[in-house]
Amino acid sequence: MDERDVRQRCRDFRRAFPDAEIAYAGKAFLCRAMARLIAEEGLTLDVCSAGELAVARSVRFPAERILMHGNGKTPEDLRAALSYGVSRIVVDCPSEITRVAALVGGDGPAQQVLIRVTPGVDGRTHPAVATGGEDQEFGFSLTSGAAAEAVRRVLAQPGLVLAGLHCHLGSQITRVAAYQQAARRMVDLLAAVRDEHGLALPRLDLGGGFAVPYLRDQQGLDPLALAVPLITELGSACDAHRFPMPRVTLEPGRAISARAGVTLYRVLGIKHTATGRVFVTVNGGMSDNPRPSLYGARYSIRLVGRRPVPGHRSVTVAGRHCEAGDVLVEDVQLPADLRPGDLLAIACTGAYHHSMASDYNLVPRPPVVAVRGGESRLLIRRETEADLLCRDVG
Numbered sequence: 001m002d003e004r005d006v007r008q009r010c011r012d013f014r015r016a017f018p019d020a021e022i023a024y025a026g027k028a029f030l031c032r033a034m035a036r037l038i039a040e041e042g043l044t045l046d047v048c049s050a051g052e053l054a055v056a057r058s059v060r061f062p063a064e065r066i067l068m069h070g071n072g073k074t075p076e077d078l079r080a081a082l083s084y085g086v087s088r089i090v091v092d093c094p095s096e097i098t099r100v101a102a103l104v105g106g107d108g109p110a111q112q113v114l115i116r117v118t119p120g121v122d123g124r125t126h127p128a129v130a131t132g133g134e135d136q137e138f139g140f141s142l143t144s145g146a147a148a149e150a151v152r153r154v155l156a157q158p159g160l161v162l163a164g165l166h167c168h169l170g171s172q173i174t175r176v177a178a179y180q181q182a183a184r185r186m187v188d189l190l191a192a193v194r195d196e197h198g199l200a201l202p203r204l205d206l207g208g209g210f211a212v213p214y215l216r217d218q219q220g221l222d223p224l225a226l227a228v229p230l231i232t233e234l235g236s237a238c239d240a241h242r243f244p245m246p247r248v249t250l251e252p253g254r255a256i257s258a259r260a261g262v263t264l265y266r267v268l269g270i271k272h273t274a275t276g277r278v279f280v281t282v283n284g285g286m287s288d289n290p291r292p293s294l295y296g297a298r299y300s301i302r303l304v305g306r307r308p309v310p311g312h313r314s315v316t317v318a319g320r321h322c323e324a325g326d327v328l329v330e331d332v333q334l335p336a337d338l339r340p341g342d343l344l345a346i347a348c349t350g351a352y353h354h355s356m357a358s359d360y361n362l363v364p365r366p367p368v369v370a371v372r373g374g375e376s377r378l379l380i381r382r383e384t385e386a387d388l389l390c391r392d393v394g
């Protein structure tokens with residue numbers, strides 16, 4: 001992980017949206033050093049489990065700068081959030097509203113909540129990461145009236161303070177217009193809440209999902225390109241309803257950490273199939289990067305550490321797991337003299353790689369190393385056989 005890159009991305013967001021709260025989505029990549037960095041850069045942290053919160057707590061991340069998300073928060077998640085005193089809990093289910101209120105009880109300080117709204121906006125992204133439309137499991141529908149009903153339920157709970165509304169369109173969103181449309185619809189709802197309850201909610205959280213290009217021919221969404229059109233749209237929607245401009249929160253995950261990450265693999269073997277394909281097998285795969293098999297994600301890869309002799313050929317880089325689908329990069333040009341022992345580097349692996357890694361086939365998870373100014377430092381050590389066995393108590 002290139003530490004300077006992560007810090008620069010945090011600053012880019014803060015500069016593009018000087019009046020907004022920028023909340024890093026920890027699900028993209030979180031460890032203690034990352035939580036410290038996010039705190040130092042003045043960002044808020046979005047956690048979605050007691051586990052992510054435990055990392056934040058272990059570095060004393062300020063509770064007033066933590067949001068808790070999740071469409072299925074367990075009682076343990078909620079208890080952890082309340083006992084640490086997180087700033088806001090984003091409620092995502094009718095029963096969660098009463099559950100949080102019951103946990104707060106009559107004596108404790110009231111808990112601030114946001115309501116996660118499904119705005120009915122198509123982010124035009126991969127269906128597995130699209131959360132702005134109706135037919136998926138996140139949020140209270142704006143269209144059906146479920147969101148307005150959730151507002152009534154929260155307002156009826158004395159232990160809860162409704163701080164505002166939230167929506168998240170999904171991930172890898174490239175269109176500014178999708179965020180503008182969501183902003184308009186959310187302001188309509190804020191105005192409807194004011195008209196019904198006489199209450200101008202102060203906060204509007206428009207989620208994350210800002211696209212990152214993994215390959216040269218892919219489109220990203222630069223915070224600077226988004227900022228003016230989005231904030232202008234929001235301002236005119238507020239003006240139209242004579243609604244005071246709410247405090248905006250944005251929750252970038254991938255856009256902060258993806259490009260900082262490079263994964264190194266060691267070539268284990270090279271095989272020619274009867275059909276004429278060349279498979280290069282490496283010492284990792286779907287256990288450190290499930291994204292090709294989940295979303296058909298594509299990556300760039302290159303030989304590092306030595307100068308190849310001229311000449312390339314098309315190969316498929318496969319992982320070491322017992323699945324024919326464990327392919328990291330398909331049909332890519334790599335040096336023809338590639339051999340076992342070589343190192344291959346895959347770019348743009350700083351988000352949703354280590355955080356989605358598994359122990360499949362009991363292959364230990366790789367370490368994470370930070371680099372800065374020519375120095376390297378271990379952030380997460382390599383998993384060992386002892387780690388793999390330590391929970392196995394049978």
Ligand SMILES: Cc1ncc(COP(=O)(O)O)c(C=O)c1O
Pocket residue numbers: 025027028046069168170171172207208209210251252253254255351
């Ligand atoms: C509620 C919420 N906020 C923010 C994010 C961050 O998304 P991304 O990493 O695509 O910016 C996610 C994940 O998609 C999310 O579920």
Ligand SMILES: N[C@@H](CCCC[NH3+])C(=O)O
Pocket residue numbers: 027129171291295351352356
């Ligand atoms: N894991 C997904 C993104 C999901 C974001 C979380 N809501 C990816 O790698 O693209």
